[in-house]
Amino acid sequence: MQKCIFIITIFLVTASLFAIKCPNCNHENPDDSDFCTECGARLRFTLEVRSNPSGASFYLDNIFRGTTPFSIDNLMYGKSFVIRLEKNGFETYKTTWTAKIGISPDVQEITLKPASGTVVYEIGSEPTGATLYIARIKIGDTPLQGTHSPGTFEMKLEKKGYDTLKQDITLSSDASNKFNFNLERTMKKDNPKSRRILRYASVGFGALGIGSYIITMNKYNEYKDNRDPDKMDDLYDKANTFEGISLGLLGAGAVCLGLSFAF
Ligand SMILES: [Zn+2]
DSSP states (O other): OHHHHHHHHHHHHHHHHHOEEOTTTOOEEOTTOSBOTTTOOBOEEEEEEEEESSOOEEEETTEEEEESSEEEEEEETTOEEEEEEEOTTBOOEEEEEEOOTTSOOSEEEEEOOBOTTOEEEEEEEESSOOEEEETTEEEEESSEEEEEOSEEEEEEEEOTTBOOEEEEEEEOTTSOOEEEEEOOBOOGGGOHHHHHHHHHHHHHHHHHHHHHHHHHHHHHHHHHHOOOHHHHHHHHHHHHHHHHHHHHHHHHHHHHHHHHHHO
């Protein structure tokens, strides 16, 4: 009998440790409940944390969970949570927060304050995905939001296949500091590699053309001097063939040279 009471006590203590207390009616619910068995109140919720700007490190109860925007489910109503957001260039946001029944806690939207002495800027580009440098320091890929000390700085945007854009921007606490830049596609004639290849090819073809022309002239002279009628026809054919080849090579050289100006 005593043993039985002992087991029941253990069972009750364990049950109460893992039970979910309803924040609405204080009823103890089994730990896997989603709704209160007594009053029907929702016991768990999904929290979505968004920040402006996004991309902040999100910590819940001092444990890193992910980068904003971030959703975390299975949280219990009535419990207190410590929410912390960290982003480079911005002040750390920290709050202790209790989700109360009846207040929709599903979305927390947090605007981060720039670190003291800095201003927020927003830089975009068309097309996006250009690498941004401010004062020669690599910042990241567009579009992006960040903070910087106010002033005028050299800004550079780099993207493969587009002309590098370099200009001064002024960041100030009185301005919106929102910029959008159009990048120009790099023109093909600025492709020095293909131009160089074509010029080498034109010199090569030209040299071969001149070489075969010299051979042609030699064959022609041989033909002129030769009085053996059997050999004459053969040499005449050879001279003609070489003349054709040399003209073709010189033509190819001229085409390559012309193309090298077009690229
Ligand atoms: Zn309840």
